[in-house]
Amino acid sequence: MQSLETQLLVLGGGPGGYVTAIRAGQLGIPTVLVEAQTLGGTCLNVGCIPSKALIHVAERFHQLSEPNEFGISGGQPRLDLGQAIAWKDRTVDRLTSGVGALLKKHRVQVIHGHGQIVDGKTVQVGDTRIHCQHLVLATGSRGMSLPGLAIGGPIVDSTQALSPETLPRHLAVIGGGYIGLELGTAYRKLGAQVTIVEAQPRLLPAYDSELTAPVVTRLRNLGIKVLTENRVEGYDAAGQRLRLRSGSGDTASLEVDRVLVAVGRTPHTGGYGLERLDLDSAGKAVKVDGGCRTSMTGVWAIGDLTGEPMLAHRAMAQGEMVAELIAGKRRSFAPAAIPAVCYTDPEIVVAGLTPDQAGADAKVASFPFAANGRAMTLGDTSGFVRVVARPGDHLILGWQAVGPGVSELAAAFTQSLEMGARLEDIAGTIHAHPTLGEAVQEAALRALGQALHI
Structure with a gap:
């Protein structure tokens, strides 16, 4: 068993984690960052960045395909899906490699592997045990699942939806929040038939109806079918049938060859040994004060792990603040607004x-x-x-x-x-x-x- 000592250990290399580590490095704090997968976390690898890249590809393709009043005409465009996904992946790779370079520049030691918490001062990665004065938990969030819709085969989550090998003929999007609408619209613009299924009475329920009305109108104009107040009861892969039940109790089925489950995200608390820490929680989120301190001295939590709003820029701002607090600066997290x-x-x-x-x-x-x-x-x-x-x-x-x-x-x-x-x-x-x-x-x-x- 190897042993390593550091002042700061950051568990998770997403936007919050890597920003914490970079700022700590700038401040001269000896820092170790532990990440099991690729640097950049969900946002850079399978979230914010690749989804916006795919949305851009879909919009460009749709503009070429759609009749217009600008006097521009040409032949029917052809989509090379493999090339589009490769461009998206290259964009992601440039950003993640840039994060690695910045961490190296600021003398942050990156350890690739799955970190297991031993206690509030110790994390084990493989055969290396890391002891720290400060532990920052930045484990992020994961997509939520639905009973009867296990991910696999034709049932995909947002991660898989970002790298399709083929386009479905008819995609059902389960969830009318921003993730479902963003990806559903992109798939429609790429040529798939799309139906959005939402359990609530309207789409984007977090926003008022005046704000969402132009989006609903655009969905209708694109030919996207919207089924509100409908819940999914299961999917028959053999018959390619999605079973639905409306708010009034009526049942129906929808013929689709792919199902995207996009019903929200939840703090990623499993698999890291968080249960070994004496942390206060609010539901699945870790409770923190205005400085992102948990109920344990020397243990901090940032980003999606601390609950809503689950936004990369919130995690980044929290991470920067935590590094400065550890360095002895006076800081608190009290933004006037988080867009x-x-x-x-x-x-x-x-x-x-x-x-x-x-x-x-x-x-x-x-x-x-x-x-x-x-x-x-x-x-x-x-x-x-x-x-x-x-x-x-x-x-x-x-x-x-x-x-x-x-x-x-x-x-x-x-x-x-x-x-x-x-x-x-x-x-x-x-x-x-x-x-x-x-x-x-x-x-x-x-x-x-x-x-x-x-």
């Missing part, structure tokens, strides 16, 4: 409070992309930008948007909330023309009763 983005068609971005959360007295105003010159030149005027502000002093409380490319507005939304901006600050800022960002200024102007272009 959330759905890469649906059109995209959705939310930062801060929604109108319902802000209360009936809040000032709420929207500006439609139908009145935005840049949206018109893109040939897509669906959606809007919406601002929520406090009535007395006009402090901005939240932003929401749905429309083409609005994910790129997330930083501006969040920055305005962090800086305590008021409606007058945004309204008085000169925005470049023509840009989608002008809708941000126009929403603020409209909230002040000064809208110029509507």
Whole structure:
């Protein structure tokens, strides 16, 4: 048995884990990072990055296939699925190799293997036992399963859906959240027939119906069938039949040759020996304080392991903070907002409070992309930008948007909330023309009763 001593041990090399290790290295903290699979975790390898790459391929293919009013015509495009997946994989490889280079640059020792917790100061990887002063748990999350739909064969999870060898004729997507809609839309644009099955009364139930309406309209226009208030009771692989039961109790079957289970994610707590630690928990999530400290001294937890919102950028911010706390700096995790983005068609971005959360007295105003010159030149005027502000002093409380490319507005939304901006600050800022960002200024102007272009 080999023995290794370090000041900091990070268990998990996803966005939260590797950022913790890099920042700790920058601060001169001797650090060991343990990762069982490829650096980058779910996000870089089988989540955020590859899914957006596949979405981009699907959109490009669909644009070439779809009749348009731009005066562009040509023959029917042909999809080389293998080449598309290879491009997606090369994109992922560039990023993961970059993470490895950064860790090496900052003198982080990376140990590839499955870490097993012995106690709050010790982790064993193979025949190596690592002793540490600080242990950061960054084990992430895993996809949830459904009874009667064991992953295998024609039943796939989001990981397998990102690397298909062939396109299905008819794909059933179980789950109408952002993962299901993103991948379902991509498959439809690549040429598959798609049906989305959701147990709740509407899709994307975490967002208000005004935000999701343009997405639902686009799904309908793409020919995607949506079955809400339906639960899956099983799948007959031989007959390629998905068995459903509606909210009223009626049963039905759907002929599909592939089923994607996308019903959400849960903290990854199994297989690491977490049960050997005396940790407080909230459900399956590990409870932490404002500094990501657990109930055990010297043991920290970050990212999806600590529950919602399960977002890579939240994990990164937490990891950076933890490294600085271990280095003796004064820090706490108290963001004004954590933006959330759905890469649906059109995209959705939310930062801060929604109108319902802000209360009936809040000032709420929207500006439609139908009145935005840049949206018109893109040939897509669906959606809007919406601002929520406090009535007395006009402090901005939240932003929401749905429309083409609005994910790129997330930083501006969040920055305005962090800086305590008021409606007058945004309204008085000169925005470049023509840009989608002008809708941000126009929403603020409209909230002040000064809208110029509507």
